[in-house]
Amino acid sequence: MEEQTLIKGTKMGVTAMRRKSLYRAVAFLAAAGLIAGACGGSDDSAPADTAEESSEEAPAEEPAVEAGDEAEGDVDTAIEEVEDTVSYGGSISVGLEAEATGLRPWEDTCSSPCYNMMAAVYDKLMEQDANGAYTPYLAESITPNEDFTVWTMTLRSGVTFHNGVDLTGQTIADMFPIQQAGAAGSSAISAANLSSVEATGDLEVTYTLSQGNSAFPASLSRAPIGMVFDPAAAAADSEGYSMAPIGTGPFVIDSRDLDNETTFVRNDNYWATDPDGNALPYLDSISFRPIPDEGTRLDALLSGTVNAMQTLRQGTIRDARAARDDDGADITLYEFQGNNVGGGMFNTAVPPFDDVRVRRALVLMNSQEQVIEALGGTGISLPGTQWFSPDSVWWSQAAADAWPKFDFEAGVETLTEYVNDPERSDGKAVGEPIDAELSCPPDPTLIAAMQVLEQAYTASGLVNVTMTNYDQQTHINNALGMDNGFIGSHQVHCWRWSDDSDPSVAINPALAPPTAEVAEAIGLPGVVSPLNFSNWFSPTAFQAAVAATKTDDFETRKGLYESIMLEFADQVPVYYSGHTATAIGTESNIVGLNSWHVPSGELGIGFPNAEGRWAEVFIAS
Amino acid sequence: MGKVIATRLARLVATLLAVTFLTFSMTALLPGDPVNAILGVDAVRDPEVVAKIRLDLGLDDPFLVRYFNWLGDAVTGDLGQSYITDQQVITTISQRLPVTAQLAFMAIIMALILAIPIGVLGAYKQGKWQDSSTSAGVQVALSIPNFIVGIFLIWLFSVKLGWFPASNWNRISTDGLVENLKTAILPASALAMTQMAIFSRLVRSDMIATLQENYILAARSKGLSDRFILLRHALRPSSLSLMTIVGINFGALLGGTVIIETLFAIPGVGFRLINAIYQRDIIVIQGITVFIATAYVVINTIVDLLYAVIDPRIRKG
Numbered sequence: 001m002e003e004q005t006l007i008k009g010t011k012m013g014v015t016a017m018r019r020k021s022l023y024r025a026v027a028f029l030a031a032a033g034l035i036a037g038a039c040g041g042s043d044d045s046a047p048a049d050t051a052e053e054s055s056e057e058a059p060a061e062e063p064a065v066e067a068g069d070e071a072e073g074d075v076d077t078a079i080e081e082v083e084d085t086v087s088y089g090g091s092i093s094v095g096l097e098a099e100a101t102g103l104r105p106w107e108d109t110c111s112s113p114c115y116n117m118m119a120a121v122y123d124k125l126m127e128q129d130a131n132g133a134y135t136p137y138l139a140e141s142i143t144p145n146e147d148f149t150v151w152t153m154t155l156r157s158g159v160t161f162h163n164g165v166d167l168t169g170q171t172i173a174d175m176f177p178i179q180q181a182g183a184a185g186s187s188a189i190s191a192a193n194l195s196s197v198e199a200t201g202d203l204e205v206t207y208t209l210s211q212g213n214s215a216f217p218a219s220l221s222r223a224p225i226g227m228v229f230d231p232a233a234a235a236a237d238s239e240g241y242s243m244a245p246i247g248t249g250p251f252v253i254d255s256r257d258l259d260n261e262t263t264f265v266r267n268d269n270y271w272a273t274d275p276d277g278n279a280l281p282y283l284d285s286i287s288f289r290p291i292p293d294e295g296t297r298l299d300a301l302l303s304g305t306v307n308a309m310q311t312l313r314q315g316t317i318r319d320a321r322a323a324r325d326d327d328g329a330d331i332t333l334y335e336f337q338g339n340n341v342g343g344g345m346f347n348t349a350v351p352p353f354d355d356v357r358v359r360r361a362l363v364l365m366n367s368q369e370q371v372i373e374a375l376g377g378t379g380i381s382l383p384g385t386q387w388f389s390p391d392s393v394w395w396s397q398a399a400a401d402a403w404p405k406f407d408f409e410a411g412v413e414t415l416t417e418y419v420n421d422p423e424r425s426d427g428k429a430v431g432e433p434i435d436a437e438l439s440c441p442p443d444p445t446l447i448a449a450m451q452v453l454e455q456a457y458t459a460s461g462l463v464n465v466t467m468t469n470y471d472q473q474t475h476i477n478n479a480l481g482m483d484n485g486f487i488g489s490h491q492v493h494c495w496r497w498s499d500d501s502d503p504s505v506a507i508n509p510a511l512a513p514p515t516a517e518v519a520e521a522i523g524l525p526g527v528v529s530p531l532n533f534s535n536w537f538s539p540t541a542f543q544a545a546v547a548a549t550k551t552d553d554f555e556t557r558k559g560l561y562e563s564i565m566l567e568f569a570d571q572v573p574v575y576y577s578g579h580t581a582t583a584i585g586t587e588s589n590i591v592g593l594n595s596w597h598v599p600s601g602e603l604g605i606g607f608p609n610a611e612g613r614w615a616e617v618f619i620a621s
Numbered sequence: 622m623g624k625v626i627a628t629r630l631a632r633l634v635a636t637l638l639a640v641t642f643l644t645f646s647m648t649a650l651l652p653g654d655p656v657n658a659i660l661g662v663d664a665v666r667d668p669e670v671v672a673k674i675r676l677d678l679g680l681d682d683p684f685l686v687r688y689f690n691w692l693g694d695a696v697t698g699d700l701g702q703s704y705i706t707d708q709q710v711i712t713t714i715s716q717r718l719p720v721t722a723q724l725a726f727m728a729i730i731m732a733l734i735l736a737i738p739i740g741v742l743g744a745y746k747q748g749k750w751q752d753s754s755t756s757a758g759v760q761v762a763l764s765i766p767n768f769i770v771g772i773f774l775i776w777l778f779s780v781k782l783g784w785f786p787a788s789n790w791n792r793i794s795t796d797g798l799v800e801n802l803k804t805a806i807l808p809a810s811a812l813a814m815t816q817m818a819i820f821s822r823l824v825r826s827d828m829i830a831t832l833q834e835n836y837i838l839a840a841r842s843k844g845l846s847d848r849f850i851l852l853r854h855a856l857r858p859s860s861l862s863l864m865t866i867v868g869i870n871f872g873a874l875l876g877g878t879v880i881i882e883t884l885f886a887i888p889g890v891g892f893r894l895i896n897a898i899y900q901r902d903i904i905v906i907q908g909i910t911v912f913i914a915t916a917y918v919v920i921n922t923i924v925d926l927l928y929a930v931i932d933p934r935i936r937k938g
Contacts, residue, residue, distance in 0.1 A: 101706070108705075183670070260789055260790050291886040293884050299776065300789075303783060303786070473900070482657065
């Protein structure tokens, strides 16, 4: 077995990494701005050739973000270089929370389990580094025009698919019609305003957008558009592709036993190397096993049935910590608390939730600490005040300060004002309690959290609470409301917000006009977003969200997103519990999940949302 | 006998028609739209894309048109194609049925191995401490849900003792019989617990009745040993209703392993059904439900017919 030693880089805690990440994010965006400036559209920067180069530059002055550096309960596992001696060979199995819906990035709507498998077999055009900045991966560089409507991308040379076919610019162009016809791809293309993809050179691709979007590289880091597949093979047998996917990734499909085990073996011709130039991947093979029961999945790790497991549940993280700390289980927990925040929404199209006093009152009655405790997240999850976690570069102290904190008496007082208002929107008589249907999927911890809210609301004497639980799909359908013009049938509805992509990815669709009537009223007929689940529409917030996609100046963008979060704090269309903690647990000799690299040699983002990158994982001797 | 068979088969067809109609109706009544499941929660719902998917899947056709289209295909063995995986439902079932059938078979065998001695002992020692203690044990086994048993078995035999894997399934074809049995033993044991309790109660009560028959007294007066009498003269006539229940419960287990398969992540029919429900994969839900119902009804019919063969009174009735 060949052995190599990884770079012994400076150990950098997550706080330092986040701070450094800010530099890189600013540098990346500033450089992109300079490109625009060079083309005559901006006056605030100097030119840079490519995004890849931009990531090498540091900003002139230290950004004024200190958020989260000392946040209590910040549990993220550090993204850092490993000091273990790397070993080649060996096989590991990973327990996932569900079977992948499919392995076709253009077709199958995926979540965390699916992305874990896809990351083994496919590469993305762009990735996020440890700072959250977008950096070329299978691409070598990407450059926008001045208004961000045309993006020119150069691909890495010498990359081949698992079937030996070369990756070229034409490959990316040929993927486009398949993506357009795919369920996942068509939606992503629509969201990105992508209108055409052309091969403008052997390794050059030109993306044309119908509207400028400075955050377009984020789309190229997501599966539906960003994961590269062999279009000829996909066109020949789309259904078969899900069972036998062909990518350029570190592992090649070996067998797929649906609902039981999917195994990938080492791609001996993988193009990427570690920072020392050693071939990747390190492992001989990796298999993924769906184990839906949280307890069984953890037991599978503790008993050695699997070597690693993922979880998106705080209660499981708590139990895994207990097994490690109290029972001496020899496991490592790679914990991550990103921008995904739990809580819910109010359907602002439905009385009485169309009145901000009601929404604010219910938020004031919401003891986040008790809710987090019910969720099993005490000491694991931080209370949410916005869509960004305290260690995110987008986090806003002002928004955190502005978010209504738990104050039961103030909540009662605010709701009393509404209840005693003769003009109250729900049409009830003065003094009558409001009706509120509180709904979550039937997860035990979510039900426990609901009960905390129900008790608080009921204790006010001003709310008749009905609690409902529907399965996940029905819960989503109730919020979508495809049958009633996307208004939905929900009232107070459990939900999760945001992720670690560029903020525009989650925020823009959530702020766009929720119904055709609203779109018509603001002179944007047809611009309707079914993903505005709360049905709350603010012209200023929407304009801010759009404006943030028209500039790549980090501070400007940050200010715009801060203004949106401040408006959320004022209008409270949503409510928060805590930031979603996720984890990948492994046997302690499995290392590398927090130390994979992007081609520039920088550390990658790690394992957000319990999604691992497996090329640089190895079994320590 | 021919009339009995014809009657049973007519009932079988009527029952299956009712089952298919009810299943189709219930899945049609589920809230929401399968398109949402296909597109995912974060998808921007382009009306053209939505309309195309609905057209492709025939979701805009009237209910009865969809039902009869589906039924016409189903009687030819075509249960449709998954919205999510694109796999034919019949392929999905055929790949998973051997796993579920093995689990059910092992559970029944394990249950019988335990139930018969316990039942015989209880009957032989009726009213004594052996009977009381086995009855109490059986009562406990009957009261504990099988998933609780499963969780306990995982904790004890996987986490603490490390004897068996906690989850998933090793296939005989790729991993061999021994490895296969390692993954099957815990879920089969969890399933067997309730079956054992049912079977042993049945054996006990039938044996008690049999032991009061005159021919048993005659055998005893001949000086035959208790063991000989119990096993040769009493057990066999007491096994008729046991065999009936075994057959029926085997059919029930084909659809009753859902929770255990999910707990142990066993790739059987039940696990796929649960996944299909979570994914709103209506075609798969319909197909598997109808298959399970069909299997149950067919096995019941076979048991009925066998009973009629064995017992002339039923045939005449």
